[in-house]
Amino acid sequence: MKYMLLVCGDDTADSSGMAPVEPWVEELGVERGVRLHGHRLRLPADAVTVRVRDGEVLRTDGPFAETKEYVAGYDILECATMEEAIEAAAKHPVASVGAMEVRAFWEDEDAEGEIRRLDDELTEALRERDIDRRLACYTADTEVFHPMSGLQEQGIDALRKAQEWFLSTVTGPVRREVLAFRLRVDESVAFSHGLVRIRGTFTSGEPLDSTARVTTGYRAVGDRWLIAHEHASVPFDAGIAGDEEDRS
Structure with missing residues (x-):
């Protein structure tokens, strides 16, 4: 089953001692084949929020909500169970300074x-x-x-x-x-x-x-x-x- 791993950073946390991400990518992607792909995202300040109200497109520069936590990137995992996906998320270096949200994909398509x-x-x-x-x-x-x-x-x-x-x-x-x-x-x-x-x-x-x-x-x-x-x-x-x- 596929899982979306949302990598949530915290701009108030001290990440100077955080381990590099590359060994996690190497282990989960190359060695175990659990990580299918993923990528970093630009900072929330570079985001654009789009709404449509009464047929008018409303654009707001910046994130949807002001919060200290933000989605810094994502990874797509393929794991047998949610527990296996949680184990993989816990090994991600950002988990030590931020948070990892693990969500399963809908399995309604063949x-x-x-x-x-x-x-x-x-x-x-x-x-x-x-x-x-x-x-x-x-x-x-x-x-x-x-x-x-x-x-x-x-x-x-x-x-x-x-x-x-x-x-x-x-x-x-x-x-x-x-x-x-x-x-x-x-x-x-x-x-x-x-x-x-x-x-x-x-x-x-x-x-x-x-x-x-x-x-x-x-x-x-x-x-x-x-x-x-x-x-x-x-x-x-x-x-x-x-x-x-x-x-x-």
């Missing part, structure tokens, strides 16, 4: 399930040779590197041309089989690594049977997950049509 269904959609769209259905899985500014052309395609229009070219080289349905799939999901981005086997028949009558290692980056867009970056690599003798010098 981001991993949505992304896996998105991958299933790629499989079905390729089998049906439905380019529009397949492109609906990508962001408008997507960047895709595929071995068919050997070039990086940027933007949905360029990706469409690449897909049209690929389908022009094969006949009949194209079978896509995911042999392995590892997924890591964060709040607004996700990455997957997998082995994908593509089988079909070239227009020349020769069989297509290629296994690619695919790395995919996803971005949450509105209420959907879409592919923002995709890189596929295959061995030179994988059975992809085209000149050898164009593949990488």
Whole structure:
């Protein structure tokens, strides 16, 4: 389960003897994998408070409330229990001079399930040779590197041309089989690594049977997950049509 750790500083406290934060980040993030990410925030004096009253936007320079305690930064933790998150918070150096507020994320969304269904959609769209259905899985500014052309395609229009070219080289349905799939999901981005086997028949009558290692980056867009970056690599003798010098 994910937890938001609000790092609350106290501008009246003496922090001269506070331990550095870097060892905590190293232990929780690198060694234990509990800390997913985090960042410091600018001081409250640099904040802007925004309210809307009767359709008018009201801007106030400074924090929402005058208080000696303020949110100095945040960390996103992934822990099995609240107790584990509290233990991690207690080790943060700021806990010795300020306060740490630990709050659990709402668990009402199945981001991993949505992304896996998105991958299933790629499989079905390729089998049906439905380019529009397949492109609906990508962001408008997507960047895709595929071995068919050997070039990086940027933007949905360029990706469409690449897909049209690929389908022009094969006949009949194209079978896509995911042999392995590892997924890591964060709040607004996700990455997957997998082995994908593509089988079909070239227009020349020769069989297509290629296994690619695919790395995919996803971005949450509105209420959907879409592919923002995709890189596929295959061995030179994988059975992809085209000149050898164009593949990488």
